[in-house]
Amino acid sequence: MFTVCNPVRKLARFATVLVAAAVLAACEPGGFGGGPSINTSEPVPVALLVPSGSPQSGDAELARSLENAARLAMSDLPNVLIDLRVYDTAGSANTAAAVAQQAVADGAKIILGPVYAQAANSAGLAVLNNNVNVLSFSNNTSIAGGNVYVLGPTFQNTADRLVSYAGRQGKSSAVIVSSNDAAGQQAQSAIASALGSSPVANAGTINFERSQQGVIDSIPTVKATVDANNADAMFLTATTAGALPLFSQLLPEAGVSPATTQYIGLTRWDIPAQTLELPGVQGGWFALPDPAKAQAYRQRYNNTYGEAPHPISGLAYDGIAAIGALVSQGNSNALSGAALTQGAGFQGVGGIFRLLPNGTNQRGLAVATIQNKQVVVIDPAPQSFSGAGF
Known part of the structure; x- marks a missing residue:
């Protein structure tokens, strides 16, 4: 790539x-x-x-x-x-x-x-x-x-970077969608902590069971939470090997439009490479090393x-x-x-x-998006700890 x-x-x-x-x-x-x-x-x-x-x-x-x-x-x-x-x-x-x-x-x-x-x-x-x-x-x-x-690499470091970038892009509130297992709860906690010290408001958390039915059952609640809070961003903690492909398909179909609600992933969305082919991840944000x-x-x-x-x-x-x-x-x-x-x-x-x-x-970390099934860096990795993103 x-x-x-x-x-x-x-x-x-x-x-x-x-x-x-x-x-x-x-x-x-x-x-x-x-x-x-x-x-x-x-x-x-x-x-x-x-x-x-x-x-x-x-x-x-x-x-x-x-x-x-x-x-x-x-x-x-x-x-x-x-x-x-x-x-x-x-x-x-x-x-x-x-x-x-x-x-x-x-x-x-x-x-x-x-x-x-x-x-x-x-x-x-x-x-x-x-x-x-x-x-x-x-x-x-x-x-x-x-x-x-x-x-x-830690959840907190990635969450801090992405929340900071979202704030600089003018995002006002974000919903957190996380699995109810230990990893999902650690990820959710990291995002909540990052939001707590940023201008981006925490618009609520939806936990889902790590199963196909668990994902399906959570979709109406995610949609209702986004709508009720006019959330313009949504953090997904799911991995590409887990629930991300299903979420990226079902959420847009349910009316959580990526055009109005920015999808943001706490995990790498470019691994494996075939993830880039998914229609639902196009335009999403995630972080990665330089x-x-x-x-x-x-x-x-x-x-x-x-x-x-x-x-x-x-x-x-x-x-x-x-x-x-x-x-x-x-x-x-x-x-x-x-x-x-x-x-x-x-x-x-x-x-x-x-x-x-x-x-x-x-x-x-750099912040990247997916455009036309390709990774595009939209905010380069800082070169020092006084640089952008810190």
């Missing part, structure tokens, strides 16, 4: 700019708090916890892709050496805790991973008394805090390893890029919580990102 011309030269330049920008971001002045002391003139021991050995389908591929991405990032670091040690969690929380402790005993100064929330939480608790931070690949903010940070940078990463990974990267593999690259940027400054406390949460953030494979003191993250 997005092309990069002269790929070899562009990709090489992308890698250089990525690391340079990350290093520049890490120069922001600020006090560094406590944390593990490191010798920046020696290779820094970093533990990577991956779900190798897990019985779950796809975990072996995921583990390989995360390690590949981490090593790709290491090759891009100027004047910084990382001693990467890979530990297998088997996708288990108990194993994650055990190998996290082993990693620290082996000298690790920071832990990248694991992927799953329970495993990440267990790993964090296991090394809490060792004063070692954990940069998890999870996006579950319920485990964030203390020495555990989540690198995965498309040019994300595409450059995918091409570079493919050129290096001969296969496409796993969709979340870039989180491992981001973690190494952030560590390398901080270590390059020569501070012995470069991996402390205060250092990791410095405000200027870092450059990742999908654009800028920063870790927040509460253990969550903020990522610079």
Whole structure:
């Protein structure tokens, strides 16, 4: 969907700019708090916890892709050496805790991973008394805090970006349509929080059961709520693999016209690509990482390893890029919580990102729409945390 011309030269330049920008971001002045002391003139021991050995389908591929991405990032670091040690969690929380402790005993100064929330939480608790931070690949903010940070994209970050954009486009009120399961309720809460601090009013929430009949049963209530509040926007938390295709068909048929009520998705509407063919998603808004940078990463990974990267593999690259940027400054406390949460953030494979003191993250996202079955960026991703959308 997005092309990069002269790929070899562009990709090489992308890698250089990525690391340079990350290093520049890490120069922001600020006090560094406590944390593990490191010798920046020696290779820094970093533990990577991956779900190798897990019985779950796809975990072996995921583990390989995360390690590949981490090593790709290491090759891009100027004047910084990382001693990467890979530990297998088997996708288990108990194993994650055990190998996290082993990693620290082996000298690790920071832990990248694991992927799953329970495993990440267990790993964090296991090394809490060792004063070692954990940069998890999870996006579950319920485990964030203390020495555990989540690198995965969060509902709150996406909701904040989309609500901010909707407000700047003059939208006055929005209805939230969310599933009644845990993920749907977390998504609904994120949107409600974002609306609460914006000029866009919360026009009400409709919860639906995650089933075909549940979606069908919710349509009249959605229509009535939109009409009663003259809502000019509607947030849908459904995924493309879940209820989104059905909602995008039934809501316009019921009279919730996209011409007067802006459809906004909290999840990616461009994955898988066949979603772009659906008539009901045309004109909808959603957020995504900086498309040019994300595409450059995918091409570079493919050129290096001969296969496409796993969709979340870039989180491992981001973690190494952030560590390398901080270590390059020569501070012995470069991996402390205060250092990791410095405000200027870092450059990742999908654009800028920063870790927040509460253990969550903020990522610079673009806002896109679908026109003629093509993704069109309507508000580019910010290039710094003083840019648009923040």
